Structures are given as C-alpha cells and as structure tokens.
Amino acid sequence: MSKPNRTPDKQGQDEIAKSYDPSQVEAKWYQFWLDQGYFTPTLDPEREPFVIIMPPPNVTGELHLGTAFTAIIEDALVRWHRMKGDPTLWLPGSDHAGIAGQNVVEQLLAQEGLSRHSLGREKFLERMWEWMNKYKKIIVDQHRKLGASCDHTRERFTMDAGPSLAVRTTFARLFNEKRLIYRGERIINWCPRCATALSDLEVDHKEISGQLYYVRYPLEHDNDEFVTVATTRPETILGDTAVAVNPDDERYQNLVGKKAVLPAIGRAIPIVADEAVDPSFGTGAVKITPAHDPVDFEVAQRQGLPSINIMDLDARMNENAGPYRGRDRFECRRDLLTYLEDAGLLVKTEPHEHSVGHCQRCQTIVEPRLSKQWFVSTAPLARPAIEAVVERRIEIIPERFTKVYLNWMENIRDWCISRQLWWGHRIPAWYCVKCDGSRIDVLPQEEFKRRRELTDAWYQYSYLMGDPDIPETQIPHEEIVAGIDLVEIDLAAKPIVAVDAPEQCPTCGGRDLLQDPDVLDTWFSSALWPHSTLGWPADTEDFRYFYPTSVMETGYDILFFWVARMIMMGLENTGDVPFRHVYLHGLIKDDKGEKMSKSRGNVVDPSQTIEKYGTDALRFALCTGNSPGNDMRLGSHKLEGSRNFANKLWNASRFVIGNLHDVELETPSGVLPPEDRWILSRLNRTTADVTQLLEEFQLGEALRSIYDFLWTEYCDWYIEIAKIRLRAEGNGSSPLPVLVHVLETALRLLHPFMPFITEEIWQTLRARQPDGKPDSIMIAPYPQADAGAIDVSVEQEMDLVIEIIRSIRNARVESTVDPARYIEAWITAGDAKPVLESHGATIAALARVRPLSIQEDGAGHEISRDRAKVLVLKGVEVVLPFEGMIDVDAEKGRLLKEIEGYEKEIRRIESLLKNEAFLAKAPAHIVEKERLKLDDRKDRLSRSQERVAQL
C-alpha cells in the first residue's frame, strides 16, 4: 500500500494545522494585497469599470457591526467584479459628521473639564481635526480587519480641499445661478441643547402620553364670556396672536371678529376663521402661536397675524413671556398651569397621545421656532430625481423601496441646510459691513452673560424623555448655551456668495466683509459624495472614467438622508445619475431580535467577534441567510456555524493537499470516470447559479449555493468517493486532478465572501503546483460556467447511486447492523446494470457491502428473498440477505407505509392526468414530468406489493 501523504514531506505539509486558525492567516494576506497594490484599479478605456463609493462609517471611532455589514457586502461585490476582470474601484472615505462629530469631541473635552467655548472656535476646530485624523486611522485599521479591498490611495474626507471645493461650488451655483438656495424666515426644528437648527429628517418623532389642556380665554370687554382652546403645550399661550375657528363652525360664528384676552399676560388677540381648523378636535377653537408651530405660522400668514417669539435659543422664555421670562419652557409650562388653575381658567386636562419631535443626535425635545435659515428649494431638484428612478436609470434593490423613495420625493419639502455649529463647511456667504452693517446684529455682551445664568431644569427634563442610548452629556449646560452664535443677520441683507472668499464688496468695494457664521448640514456634502470624491468640479480622469458609479450600497435607514439627496445633487451637478443601482441592506439585531445598543448591553463587537471566530466567519455569517432590505439577527450560533464551515473547507483542503505529494497533476481531460463528470457537472451548475445570483444581488443565496456544493457534494460525496479511488492505487485514473481542480475553482467562487481562508489555501496549492497560477486568488479569474460540462444524465446516475447507498445505510441502521460489518447485497438493476457496475466500488465502500452482486434481473437473488430485506428504489431493487435478522412484521409495516405513500401519490397524479384542463393548459414538460412520476410510482408500488405478498 502506498500512502503518499503518510510521511511528512520536505515542505512539511503535515504541518498544516488540524483546525483553521484565522489569526495565523488574516493579517498577513491583507498586507500582501496592499503591498501588491491590488486594491488600486488600472484604468482601461476599453472596459467598463465597476465602482462603489463606500458610505463613510459612523463616527464613534469603534468598529460597529453596521459598518462591518456594509463593508462586507461591498467587498464581496467588489472582489467579484475585480476577479471578473472589470477595472474595479472601491473608494473609501470618511465624513466630518456635523453635529454627531462635534458632539463626540465635545464629550471628550468634557472629560478633560474643557468645553468648546473654553477653547474658542479656532482651538476647538484644531481638536476636531486632531480627533478626525485619529479616527481616519481607526477606519483604515477596520478595513484591514475586515479584509476590505478598498483603494486607500483614493481615500477622501468630506472636508478635504477637493470635496470642500465641490461644496462651495455647488452652493454658489445653486444660489447665484439656479436660485435654488435662499435665505428665509420659517418655522424650523430647533434643538435647544445642540443649539442649532435641524432639518425635518433629523427629528425623531416619538409617541408620548401627554396631556391635552383645555384653557379658557376670557373675551375682551366681556370677562364672563370665554372661548376655550385645547393645547398640549400651554407655555406657548404666551406667544399666541389669535384664536382660530373653522369658518363653518356654527358654534363660534358669533365670536369671529371679537377679541380674546390671553391669560397671564393680558394681551388681546383676535378670533379669526380659518380652514385649517378641524371643528371636531378639542373644542374646535385653536390657539395660534405663529412663532412656535408650523401650522399656526401658515394660519398667521393667511390671516396677517404677527409672530411673537417667546423663547431664546436655549428654549428659555424670553422677554416676550412677561413674568415667565428666564424660565425654562417646561418650568414655564408647570408654573403657567398652576396659575391657570388658580385663576379658574383651566377647564380640564385629559390624557393625550401625541407625537413629539426629538433631536436625532441628543434626544432633546425639539422646539419648533421661527428662525432665519438657509434653505434648498428641493422641488425642482426632485423632479429629475423622480424621473431617474421611474425610468429605471437608477434601480433600487429591493424593489419595494422604490415606492418609499418616490413617495418621499413627491412630497419633498425644502431642506434647511444651515446649522449653528462650528464643525462643518462654513457657508460661503459674506456680508459687506459697509452696505449691510445696519442689518447685522451682534448680540450685546450682557445678553451673552445672561444666557450663561441658567438652570439645568430643561436639560434634565430632556433626558428624562430621551432615549437611554444617548449618553447624558457632561458638557456644562451654560457652555452649550453660550455656544449659540450671537450674530443675527436680517433677511434684507444681501449675501455675497462665492466659491472663494471675496476680496471686496462688488457693490461698494468695501473690504470689511463678514462671513456667515453658520455651517452646512453635514448631509449637504454627503449629497455630493459620489462626484466630489472623484474630483468634480474639476474635469479629472477619475471623474470621467468612474462616474456614474455602479452601486450605492447602504442601509435603508439613510435612504432619504443620503441616497435621495445624492440622486438630486448628482443629477443637478453632473447631469447624470450618481449610481446605477442602490442596494439597501437591513439593520443588524441581536439574537433576540432587539436593536443593538450600549444601554441594552447586547452590542456584538465585531473586533471581538473577529478575534473569536475569524473575519471570514463573520463575513459568512453576515452574508448568508439574509436578503436585501431585511433586518438580520446575529448571534453566536450563526457565528459558530460559519466558523465550522471555514474549518470544514480547511480540512477538505488539507486532505487534498496532503495527497498531492509526488503526484504529477494533469489538467482533467479525456474520458473521465462518472464521479468526476458528476462533480464537474455540479461545479458548473453551481457556478452558473452563483453567477446569476450575484448579478441579481442575491449574495446570501449565492453563498448558500457555494456552501451546499462544498459541504454536501464535494466533501460528503466526492471526497469520500475519491478516497476509495486513491486507496485502489493503480486501478483506474486518479481523482487528484479533478479533486484539485474543483477545490481550486470553488475557492475562487468563494473568495469574494471569505477572502482570507481562500487565499491561504490557494497559496498553499500554488506552492505545490505553480503552473502559471496568478500570484493571488484575488486577481485570479472568477469561474465561468461551462454549459458543456453540465451533464444531466450523469447527475441522474449519481442520484441513483446516492439513493442506493442511503437506502442501504438506512436499512443497516434499522436492522442494527454493526457499522463496521460488511454485509452482502444484491442489486436487481435492469437497464441500469452497466451504469451501476461502474459505481460498484463506490456503493460497496460507502454502503459497506461485500460481496456486491449486480444483476439485470432477479436471477440468483430469489432464493433468500423471503429472508431478505428488499429496498424498492427507482427502477432497481436492493436485496440485503439478512438471514433471520429480519423482523417480518416490522418489514411489512415499513413496506405498507411506503405503499400507502405511493398510492396517495398515484391517486393525485392520475386525477391530474385525467383533468382535461390540465392537459390542455399546463406546459408539456410539466405534464411529461407527472407522467414519468406516475410510471415510477406505479412501478414501485407493484414491486412493494409483491414484496409484501412474499413476506
């Protein structure tokens, strides 16, 4: 017996570890790929590139599972395309993250006892940059851990010179030429803690069980008459400028035109009629607070009512609140309610569910507030963005999000883009102090001081209502308040908007110019990301070659924030879509289906997971059993299974490599044995399936297909059969060429999903068998299915062989035959005799039968028939002469159960085949299939019945 893999050879193949240890493998290959420059594409004008711009990861500085999920899906797509030979660019980058970024650094400062105001704007921004640079390094390290094959040489940051220029260029063009950016005074969402305006999207609405307060307003000149209004925010009474009723509401006809008097401050306000009022809600009379409610603001516009702002930027009551000046809004609510109750003006209080806006970044209750801000006029931008999707120039995956996108786009509202922060792209607008000085108010120092003298009441309240996920900031309250910018610029002032800071005022030539203190919404720069990262507005080679990009892959949670805006801005700036496909993935939850969060303590840290299970296992777990747009759970079971798969592959490879010793491998050719043709057929079918699934973005299904092929077909059957052939040295052809070929091909199929282990095995194989293999599996060609190798008849043949082996094994277990013992078996094979003979050795070895006799008919088999177990299979019978080991009753029972099943099926098919409509309308191949099945079942039935009769 020659056992080539028995003794360790010179290269030490037996030193291949018995189980796969990712930590020994992963880091070295990432460095190797980097050193080889594989992540950087070569521009080939002859070929269409594949391009993904990576969504900038979140800013916490930790590797988050969501980030990992994104990176893993994209890496799979990117590696696949690169192996297909497409010039492939995966461009990574990071985002300055606006409020979120500023908050992170502010909290870090708080731990040092500092604040952004104690540092001042300039120093603070230095700290921001310092942190960002550190954070960018962390991101690169994350890519390394995850195996992300992105092109670091093209890494971008939203505040780099290029993307910043893109921001200013876009802003200037939209303002000066397109008139799609304007300054306006509107009701916006104001976060009193962040002290900035927010866009509508940055407000989380939560259902709150609050109270609806019914308050009486006495009528002017008639203190015994009242009009009763209902409100959830009584403190806004102080800013009321009218009471409105529906014009058709008969109850209030006589009041319209009269005046009511506001409690507590005694201001007389008109009672007006307006369509916006729903007579069935509350009392049918609505208090109108134009400066603190969007609907009220509209009513005021229609009715020509004044707006009275009653709060400061920190949501404390201002001088318009009379006696409540200086109190926090919720403190004021409480005190005012006490007053109303004492005055007999509070009619009743009833529980009321309503939705309250919270700041997405700090969960403070947002205050609607009339404010001067910059806006993008979105409707004209939305039109082409809608068309692009309707016309399928952009395809959203999964498809159902198309409707969500279109619905949002069609109802889009203007986008408030100015933020009162320090961190971000400063708005490129300047004001001439000479021309507009009188229109610019810098708040006086006393006001600044006053705002520092504040209590924390409102602040604590905010957190009581807040999401426990958001850690309570340690920034001293007064510091936050002081951060409110103190420049107020009248709408009449004329901004000079330019890409670069102007030297002088174009009107008067004055050189004293004041830049707008606000910065832009971080999503403004994000909206430009696909083109700004490629060099736009410059006409760069990258931009020309790589734009539009191929796929935008990101979570569905930022469809509006980001994807929608990229489509609008991409179309506006470049005239072309930013990407062809949008692939939306879901959220990752823990194994109980709960959202992962620090406060729940159920966060799966990818770094730890990688350490424990390996990157490839994490990648496998995140790619498999999941479909686009659906949330997925990730728990230890899934990770273990993934790790086990890696180990399985490792050991199968170990087996193959171990047998390569001293063997000259030829390319599989000539007439191959049926097992070889079978596994090659399955391989090619798998390849075809995988390719199609990848093209449809069904990564999970593609991976499952590879998994099934490798584990079930290659390991469980082909390798087991190969072992038999290897043992039978000299006889017949060696399975090694096919064994290696299939492994090598499957590795390439799998590589986009599990890059490290596939590279490690590939390199080991390559060391054994250089034969012109590429230096790395990641630049090896992706397998292409050879339709000619798909052989239906050999697959059917193997199906029968497998059925025979399984049935014999099952019979052995049923009859409790010692697993090690060989038993005799006779097969009555009919026409299948030659075919089964060619698999005789396989059946004998895997079913542990000896001797095995294969006959065309039952000749020579009938003698012991009544004492044998007879397995009725498709067209063949397997007779196991167990000699008295048979429990006749049990055997009968088994057969009767089989017979019952066959009869049921036969009845179904017969009635189907009698059905004229079926025969007329069903496709021919379906009818044929049913006929064949009927024949087979009838055949089995009669043979089983015969067998029962014998017993």
Add this chain to the structure above:
RNA sequence: GGGCGGUUAGCUCAGGGGUUAGAGCACUGCGUUGACAUCGCAGGGGUCACUGGUUCAAAUCCAGUAUCGCCCACCA
C-alpha cells in the same frame, strides 16, 4: 392618518405559481472508519397565520382579517 414589511420545522431564517416545501441550530439513534468530533452516518419534526378569490395548478398571485415590526405625517 397614510404606507411598507413579517407571520414557513422547537428556535433563527431562506425560498417562492408546477416533484415529496429547504438550511443552520436544537432534538433522537449510531459512530474514536487516516481531511475535519468545529466531524460523520441515519432519523424525527411543517395544514407555509386565518378567510375568501384568481388559476389546469397557490405556501407562492389578488382581496380581506388577525397579529408583530418598521417608515412617513403640520393629531392643536
């Protein structure tokens, strides 16, 4: 208020007009067979939420119901 999605094996999920509905985990029995016990072999386990409709054929398509979840919305 509007919209979307889920409901499939004990659990977690794929699938999706046409064989006997799949996987992983869990479960039962057997197994230290020279790749792998992170394994192998053989099993058990499902009225595909419910009701109706379309169809030759429905787990799959349509409508409705129930239930869970998510998104959007100016419910004072």
